[in-house]
Amino acid sequence: MKNTYLWLAQLVAGILVAVTLSIHMVWMHLDTILGALGIDIKEPTSWTSMLARSREIIWATLYIALLTFGLYHALYGLRNVIFELAKSPIARRVVTWTILTLGILALAWGTYVPIVLLRS
Amino acid sequence: MKSNGSKDTTFKVQRYNPEKDTSPYFDIFVVPTTRGMTVLDALLYIKENLDNTLAFRTSCRMAICGSCGMLINHYPHLACHTQIEELRTKTVTIQPLPNLPVIKDLVVDLAPLFEKHKSVKPYIIRSDTAEMDNPSAEFAQSPEELENFLQFTYCIKCGICISACPTSATDELFLGPQALAQCYRYCADTRDHGEQERLPRVDSENGVWHCHLAGACSDACPKGVDPALAIQLLKRRLVVRATKIAKEKGPAPVVSPPTYIKPKLPFPEFTAGRNAATTEG
Numbered sequence: 288m289k290n291t292y293l294w295l296a297q298l299v300a301g302i303l304v305a306v307t308l309s310i311h312m313v314w315m316h317l318d319t320i321l322g323a324l325g326i327d328i329k330e331p332t333s334w335t336s337m338l339a340r341s342r343e344i345i346w347a348t349l350y351i352a353l354l355t356f357g358l359y360h361a362l363y364g365l366r367n368v369i370f371e372l373a374k375s376p377i378a379r380r381v382v383t384w385t386i387l388t389l390g391i392l393a394l395a396w397g398t399y400v401p402i403v404l405l406r407s
Numbered sequence: 408m409k410s411n412g413s414k415d416t417t418f419k420v421q422r423y424n425p426e427k428d429t430s431p432y433f434d435i436f437v438v439p440t441t442r443g444m445t446v447l448d449a450l451l452y453i454k455e456n457l458d459n460t461l462a463f464r465t466s467c468r469m470a471i472c473g474s475c476g477m478l479i480n481h482y483p484h485l486a487c488h489t490q491i492e493e494l495r496t497k498t499v500t501i502q503p504l505p506n507l508p509v510i511k512d513l514v515v516d517l518a519p520l521f522e523k524h525k526s527v528k529p530y531i532i533r534s535d536t537a538e539m540d541n542p543s544a545e546f547a548q549s550p551e552e553l554e555n556f557l558q559f560t561y562c563i564k565c566g567i568c569i570s571a572c573p574t575s576a577t578d579e580l581f582l583g584p585q586a587l588a589q590c591y592r593y594c595a596d597t598r599d600h601g602e603q604e605r606l607p608r609v610d611s612e613n614g615v616w617h618c619h620l621a622g623a624c625s626d627a628c629p630k631g632v633d634p635a636l637a638i639q640l641l642k643r644r645l646v647v648r649a650t651k652i653a654k655e656k657g658p659a660p661v662v663s664p665p666t667y668i669k670p671k672l673p674f675p676e677f678t679a680g681r682n683a684a685t686t687e688g
Contacts, residue, residue, distance in 0.1 A: 291649040294616045294642075370612055371578045379612065 293363060300360040307353040341404040354397045362390045413439040416491055418449055420461065421502040422512050431509075433500075434458070440491045446499065447475050447486035450513075462512035470629055473565030477513050478502040483567040485629045504570035506579075520566050523582050527590035527608055532601025533658055546598040546659040559592035559637055561630045568624035568634050580613040584624035584634035587615055591637040594644055600658035606645060615641050 313321070318328045330336055340346040369382050409415075415437050423431035436457050438449045447465055454461050466472040468487045475486040480500055491499060507515040533539055568584040569575045575583050582590075590609050594602045609615045615638055624634040647653045 288610060288645070288649045290610050290612065290614070290616050291645045295646055295649065367617065370617070371574070374578065374580055 297360055297363045300356040300363075303356040304353065304360055307349055307356065310349060311353065338404070341401055342407070344405065347401040347405045350401055351398050355394060358390050358393055358397075362386050409439065411441075413441045416440040416449070417498040418453065419498055419500045420450075420453070420513070421500075422461070423503075423509055424511050425509070434461075442492060444491050445487055446477075446479055446484070446489045446491060446494075446501065449491060449499070450486060450501070462510075462514050464514050471563060473563035476504050476515075476565040476567045476570070476629075478504060478570070483570045483627050485565060485567070488629050504566055506570045506572065506575045507566055515566065517564070517566055519579070520564065520569060520583070520585060523586040524564065524589055527582070527586050527593075528601060528605050529589045529593055531593065531596065531599045532604060533598070534600060538661060542661075544662045544664065547662045548597050548659050552597045552659075556592045556595040558632055559588050559595075559634075561632050562589060562592075563630055565629065567627050567629060568632075571623040571627035573621050573623060574617055574619050578613070578617065581617050582609065582614050584618075584638065587618070587641060588632065588634035588637035591641040591644070594641070597656075597659040602644075602648070606648065609641060610645055615645065 314328065315331050318331050321328055328336070366382060366386050369386075370379055373379050373382050416439075418436045418438055419433045420436060421431050422428070422434050436453045438452050438457075440449060447468060450461070450463050451465075454463075463477070463486070464474045465487065466474040470485050470488040473485070476483060477486055478484075478501065479486065479489055480494055480496060481502075483504055486501075501513065503509045503513045504515045507517065507519065510516050531539075562585065564585065566585070568588075572581075572584055574581050587609060590605050593599050594605060618635075618638045620635065620639075622635045625632070625636065628634065648655075
């Protein structure tokens with residue numbers, strides 16, 4: 288059942304990427320519509336707004352979640368593509384561990400900034 | 408068009424004998440074709456009249472045995488099921504099925520297909536071996552339950568779906584649409600209880616999750632089977648099993664003997680004399 292769980296996780300991650308990315312896109316680019324609805328965001332793309340958002344735990348969580356879901360969804364897909372070329376079990380193990388390491392490194396690097404900003 | 412109603416069609420046939428040739432090449436044959444003539448008829452004409460060394464596989468000539476699968480005008484077809492007229496070309500190119508090793512000319516080795524087919528245990532598996540060895544009655548299955556997998560029983564193992572599949576083209580370890588569809592066919596059969604034995608084989612790196620969902624297998628199948636649908640249904644089965652969102656059902660029970668048999672209606676009176684005459688005669 289291992290592969291079923293991995294595939295299901297990719298499916299769920301895809302949905303969650305769509306949700307978290309939609310929140311980000313709406314907040315960043317539909318500020319006029321949000322303003323009309325009574326949610327006042329002043330210059331969401333400015334440096335000060337970005338810094339202010341980064342100091343809020345809800346936004347830091349959202350961006351870390353988006354990164355995690357995006358990384359898993361993309362890297363699992365990449366692994367599947369490479370598996371068509373790497374056929375031996377050893378090569379496949381190397382591919383899996385390389386992708387897993389890359390993913391962990393990218394996640395660590397990506398979460399470092401919001402966590403530091405959150406603490407500042 | 409000739410006086411006898413036939414016209415000349417050019418056949419470009421791929422030839423390859425691994426014992427003699429270093430690479431495949433094409434031979435050109437001109438065949439007098441008539442309306443209703445199939446590609447297989449033309450190949451038989453070539454073998455009987457033009458070149459008896461041409462190798463191809465054929466048997467039933469009515470799209471049942473699945474022997475004559477080949478690439479006709481760059482698309483996989485059954486030669487016996489493809490009329491030359493419907494191709495609407497003056498030159499017909501014939502090649503062996505791709506994604507399978509070539510033995511000679513148009514004959515491909517179907518052993519990989521059968522090996523993968525065998526690996527998914529395409530037969531009814533039940534724990535009541537005594538009943539399986541000496542059946543006392545049939546297993547209960549409703550027409551609706553049969554409908555769930557009926558179309559997948561029409562597979563003739565011709566290998567056309569595998570030759571159309573882009574994933575099989577890049578990865579020879581991929582189980583392929585034929586084996587996966589047959590796995591679903593038996594898992595969906597209510598008489599079967601062998602899902603636990605079959606699913607680990609398809610829930611692998613070369614199994615069901617490797618399908619790109621191109622749907623080429625379903626387009627090409629000469630019997631109208633939809634292997635792409637079976638693969639999707641198999642995925643659903645695996646997810647349902649992994650998440651335990653549905654209750655597991657046992658296999659269909661043996662039908663108990665009838666407790667009441669409706670008596671036959673008596674013969675109408677006016678036939679009585681006729682019946683007696685028939686009995687005497």
